[in-house]
Amino acid sequence: MRTGWFETVAEAQRRSRKLLPSSVYSALLAGSERGRTLEENVASFAELGFAPHIADLSAVRDQTVTVMGQTLSLPVIVSPTGVQAVHPDGEVAVARAAAARGTAMGLSSFASKPIEEVAAAGAPVFFQLYWCGSREQMVRRLERAKAAGAAAVIVTLDWTFAHARDWGSPTIPDRLDLKTMARMAPQVLVRPRWLASWARTGGPPDLGVPNMAEPGAAVPTFFGAYGEWMQTPPPSWEDLRWLREQWDGPLMLKGIIRVDDAKRAAEIGASAISVSNHGGNNLDGTPATIRALPAIVAAVGDDLEIVLDGGIRRGSDVVKALALGARAVMIGRAYLWGLAAGGQSGVENVLDIMRSGIDSALLGLGHASVGELSPADLVIPDGFERVLGAEPAPAPEAV
Secondary structure, eight states, X not given: OOTXXXXXXXXXXXXXXXXXXXXXXXXXXXXXXXXXXXXXHHHXXXXXXXXXXXXXXXXXXXXXXXXXXXXXSSSEEEOXXXXXXXXXXXXXXXXXXXXXXXXXXXXXXXXXXXXXHHHTTSSOEEEEEOSOSOHHHHHHHHHHHHHHTOOEEEEXXXXXXXXXXXXXXXXXXXXXXXXXXXXXXXXXXXXXXXXXXXXXXXXXXXXXXXXXXXTTSOOOBHHHHHHHHHHSOOOOXXXXXXXXXXOOSOEEEEEEOSHHHHHHHHHTTXXXXXXXXXXXXXXXXXXXXXXXXXXXXXXXXXXXXXXXXXXXXXXXXXXXXXXXXXXXXXXXXXXXXXXXXXXHHHHHHHHHHHHHHHHHHHHHHTOSBGGGOOGGGEEOOTTOOOOOSOOOOOOOOOO
């Protein structure tokens, strides 16, 4: 077992909390308002049980899946997340880990590393786009992603700019000038390992977002780009249909939680959807994604590839999502904690935890591949599912 290895995502979280300045760790934890949806995403998986076998178990178990045209060695995709300054190598370290473990890298428009540098790491890149700025600007971002070799596009739609958090929102600066560094010094100086890692790179984190830069213009700061996003009127379904027409490869709509929205995604030609509530960092009180998944699968599972994100902390969670109809899952906080705890090897560690947990569950359930999973493998309590946006049943005829 290699040095620094951790056995669970929970341990990666504990290590990252000890390593990171308090505001940086709080930014990873996130969760809007009371954090009810954040907690519900995780807790709901524990309500689902397994129905295992004890004999005729498969000696060989296959985790291979295909998502948006890419063959992945396990059904776990790295979800796009903004500025990954918890480690100096940021998104590049994550992409290298994804390549080493045979999966895809979701890259945020608000990433701290340019898409060209991330794509060079070798993992298939699913470039994430927000409806932000003018149509011309969005087309230029898509053209840049295509030129860099992006395999697919993820359009993130589940965001309401809800910032209030009952435990206090973290203080994240727009840029790290001398005044800001002096103000943050008390929390940074008590994390000498994190400070030393940045000192070896020659300076503090750069909070710019190069993938949002216009040709020939300066790289905007995260909050500069965020402000532009907030000021852009949200898209209509016709806007999203137009956006779909601008990209000739696979395209995912991320943020679906309702059946009617899933059907509209299919109608405009999306290749895939992610059943998502932005990890609980959106509209608090939204149901856990695993509860909403079955109804969406029943409605559009034959028309779209369905991915789930939100609350995944172990391989058995992945298996539960696949048994309820997801093709794969995306993870966010889990790999960011791994990145903070150990850089590229920490992310690889998290992906290995997921792979091992999936394998153990497949063994116990008696399956040779993830493609054999079904609801029959689970113990599902009454009232577990949440059906949102389904057409009402017709009224009974009068007699």
